[in-house]
Amino acid sequence: NAGVTQTPKFQVLKTGQSMTLQCAQDMNHEYMSWYRQDPGMGLRLIHYSVGAGITDQGEVPNGYNVSRSTTEDFPLRLLSAAPSQTSVYFCASRPRLSGGRYEQYFGPGTRLTVT
Amino acid sequence: GENVEQHPSTLSVQEGDSAVIKCTYSDSASNYFPWYKQELGKRPQLIIDIRSNVGEKKDQRIAVTLNKTAKHFSLHITETQPEDSAVYFCAATRGSNYQLIWGAGTKLIIKP
Numbered sequence: 001n002a003g004v005t006q007t008p009k010f011q012v013l014k015t016g017q018s019m020t021l022q023c024a025q026d027m028n029h030e031y032m033s034w035y036r037q038d039p040g041m042g043l044r045l046i047h048y049s050v051g052a053g054i055t056d057q058g059e060v061p062n063g064y065n066v067s068r069s070t071t072e073d074f075p076l077r078l079l080s081a082a083p084s085q086t087s088v089y090f091c092a093s094r095p096r097l098s099g100g101r102y103e104q105y106f107g108p109g110t111r112l113t114v115t
Numbered sequence: 116g117e118n119v120e121q122h123p124s125t126l127s128v129q130e131g132d133s134a135v136i137k138c139t140y141s142d143s144a145s146n147y148f149p150w151y152k153q154e155l156g157k158r159p160q161l162i163i164d165i166r167s168n169v170g171e172k173k174d175q176r177i178a179v180t181l182n183k184t185a186k187h188f189s190l191h192i193t194e195t196q197p198e199d200s201a202v203y204f205c206a207a208t209r210g211s212n213y214q215l216i217w218g219a220g221t222k223l224i225i226k227p
Binding site: 031033056090100103106107 | 217
């Protein structure tokens with residue numbers, strides 16, 4: 001049971017390039033989320049999904065796209081990278097029904113630098 | 116919009132002393148309040164949580180208290196140890212899908 005996995009661990013992009021951050025989980029969790037973490041700002045929700053085929057925007061969705069074709073995978077696409085997108089990106093998942101507890105399980109993160 | 120404020124941003128305590136971190140939230144519909152610990156370069160991990168129908172919860176050296184009327188909750192760590200050094204985040208649920216809104220984090224430093 002690998003939990004939540006993310007690839008790559010590190011990435012450097014030039015302004016204007018596009019790329020996809022990969023996230024997968026093997027816990028059959030319905031809910032998956034993408035966060036970015038910047039110093040002094042905590043975790044900010046980019047996009048989330050409540051199940052395959054269903055996605056919605058979080059607090060900071062601009063410049064990012066997501067899709068959820070399977071329960072396991074939730075890739076995050078940067079359309080045209082900007083220096084403001086330099087951050088650490090975390091993917092997280094949790095089960096839909098959790099007895100009133102909504103613990104999220106995080107992946108190891110991807111550190112992205114845009115030059 | 117809904118937000119979670121967390122204080123202090125940095126907390127330095129002597130090993131063996133207690134540490135208290137406080138959070139306030141704005142959405143009266145929030146019903147779940149977790150605390151996560153993040154060590155340097157690692158992912159956040161849940162250390163304790165509390166639901167809105169409970170006022171206090173304890174797990175060994177850590178405890179969380181919730182005051183729904185005042186909309187604030189706190190993390191208490193007693194008998195602090197060097198391995199408690201980390202960044203701690205509070206969060207509160209928002210919306211019908213129970214997404215989490217996060218505080219900005221508290222860097223806890225344990226002085227030997």
